[in-house]
Amino acid sequence: MGKKFHIITYGCQMNKYDSDALRGLMESRGHRWTESVDEADIVIVNTCAVRQHAEDRALGRIEEIIGHKKRKPSLVVGIMGCVAQEHGERLFEKIPGLDFVVGTDNLDVVADIAEGKLKPGAYTSINKNFLGIDAAAHIEPGQVSAFITIMRGCDNFCSYCIVPYVRGRERSLPPERILQQVRYAVSRGVREITLLGQNVNSYRWEDVDFPALLDMVAQVEGVCRLRFVTNHPKDFTPKILDVVEKHGEKIPPAFHLPLQSGSDRILRLMNRKYTLSDYMRIIEEIYRRFPDAAITTDIIVGFPGETEKDFESTLAAMRDVGFAGVFAFKYSVRPGTAAAKLEDDVPEAEKIRRLRTAIDLGIELARQFSQKHIGKVFPALVEKKSPKNPGKLAATLPSGRTVLIDENFAEIGDIVPVKITDAKVWVLRGEVVEK
Numbered sequence: 001m002g003k004k005f006h007i008i009t010y011g012c013q014m015n016k017y018d019s020d021a022l023r024g025l026m027e028s029r030g031h032r033w034t035e036s037v038d039e040a041d042i043v044i045v046n047t048c049a050v051r052q053h054a055e056d057r058a059l060g061r062i063e064e065i066i067g068h069k070k071r072k073p074s075l076v077v078g079i080m081g082c083v084a085q086e087h088g089e090r091l092f093e094k095i096p097g098l099d100f101v102v103g104t105d106n107l108d109v110v111a112d113i114a115e116g117k118l119k120p121g122a123y124t125s126i127n128k129n130f131l132g133i134d135a136a137a138h139i140e141p142g143q144v145s146a147f148i149t150i151m152r153g154c155d156n157f158c159s160y161c162i163v164p165y166v167r168g169r170e171r172s173l174p175p176e177r178i179l180q181q182v183r184y185a186v187s188r189g190v191r192e193i194t195l196l197g198q199n200v201n202s203y204r205w206e207d208v209d210f211p212a213l214l215d216m217v218a219q220v221e222g223v224c225r226l227r228f229v230t231n232h233p234k235d236f237t238p239k240i241l242d243v244v245e246k247h248g249e250k251i252p253p254a255f256h257l258p259l260q261s262g263s264d265r266i267l268r269l270m271n272r273k274y275t276l277s278d279y280m281r282i283i284e285e286i287y288r289r290f291p292d293a294a295i296t297t298d299i300i301v302g303f304p305g306e307t308e309k310d311f312e313s314t315l316a317a318m319r320d321v322g323f324a325g326v327f328a329f330k331y332s333v334r335p336g337t338a339a340a341k342l343e344d345d346v347p348e349a350e351k352i353r354r355l356r357t358a359i360d361l362g363i364e365l366a367r368q369f370s371q372k373h374i375g376k377v378f379p380a381l382v383e384k385k386s387p388k389n390p391g392k393l394a395a396t397l398p399s400g401r402t403v404l405i406d407e408n409f410a411e412i413g414d415i416v417p418v419k420i421t422d423a424k425v426w427v428l429r430g431e432v433v434e435k
């Protein structure tokens with residue numbers, strides 16, 4: 001008989017996709033999803049190791065769930081994802097009561113464990129050929145947007161990052177498998193697809209590179225909007241922009257292009273393999289072709305050796321680009337990475353001050369970017385009823401910003417022309433207009 005299961009997901013969109021694929025696999029094998037941890041026979045926590053804080057939160061949640069075993073001794077609790085891969089069976093000592101540990105290359109064993117075909121235990125072997133769970137990822141009824149993973153792992157070894165160690169070497173999925181997932185999502189009513197990878201720009205399957213794949217996906221019938229994350233500045237080429245241009249409104253000019261630092265010296269220490277000038281050349285090319293482009297970024301402050309001057313260069317670069325959104329983080333050491341060998345010499349209070357400054361500037365730039373929408377008309381994809389604004393629908397603009405519109409003028413899933421009337425930092429208001 002099928003088991004009732006629940007998955008809790010931490011971390012990036014790739015983890016969210018893995019959880020949805022696991023849900024799809026479990027359901028295809030007769031197990032039933034439950035929203036409630038109390039009702040579940042199996043609870044799996046999908047974890048993120050990018051920052052210590054994320055890891056601690058996930059482990060704390062697992063301990064709390066294991067507490068339910070007092071009431072229900074048959075409950076099975078497992079951990080999957082990057083923390084599972086990083087620590088392996090050591091987690092059994094750290095978390096008494098944990099039943100299984102499933103690493104990033106072994107996600108499909110969860111169904112076998114649920115069915116008693118495999119014993120609970122640690123499954124963390126490296127499998128360079130693992131391309132992810134081969135099942136249609138779960139799609140909620142009425143879901144308008146879906147993420148689809150096109151590659152796994154990363155070969156870049158940015159010095160601060162644990163991902164290449166826990167997710168392994170870069171592997172691209174065959175185009176046909178990706179197209180199948182896209183067709184399935186569209187057949188379930190999805191209108192917007194986001195292609196996912198740690199560095200989608202280095203996608204390659206035989207002679208199909210990322211621009212070619214993007215072009216193929218854009219041509220799938222029913223795909224109304226197409227996005228992709230994450231890009232790496234060293235691999236972002238004009239060929240990608242050619243495909244974006246070719247498909248007009250279908251692929252919005254919205255690019256997440258992590259800068260990390262505006263100082264060449266820090267970029268070298270981070271092993272990012274580009275300079276600020278390289279980065280700015282890409283930005284110029286994007287704005288030349290798409291003057292309204294939304295460019296978002298990641299910034300790390302307080303990296304080992306970062307001086308006030310380095311930090312000022314980062315702030316200057318942020319202003320020069322005029323980012324639509326900035327995800328700023330404070331550097332934290334990840335044991336096992338190359339940067340862990342550098343002296344973590346920026347005092348904590350100074351890291352916090354720089355983080356606050358970068359966040360504040362990011363918010364100001366985001367506000368300016370949002371205000372540029374006012375008075376213009378954009379196609380908006382209606383995603384859902386706005387949870388906090390009765391009578392309003394939340395729609396997504398090409399830039400990625402949310403716009404609230406009157407629910408009498410559109411249906412969920414529609415793409416409607418909206419004139420922007422007001423803009424806060426992240427959320428805009430607008431009216432549906434005639435084309």
Ligand code: SF4
Binds near residue numbers: 154155156157163199
């Ligand atoms: S590109 Fe760099 S930051 Fe991104 S996952 Fe790979 S190593 Fe980590």
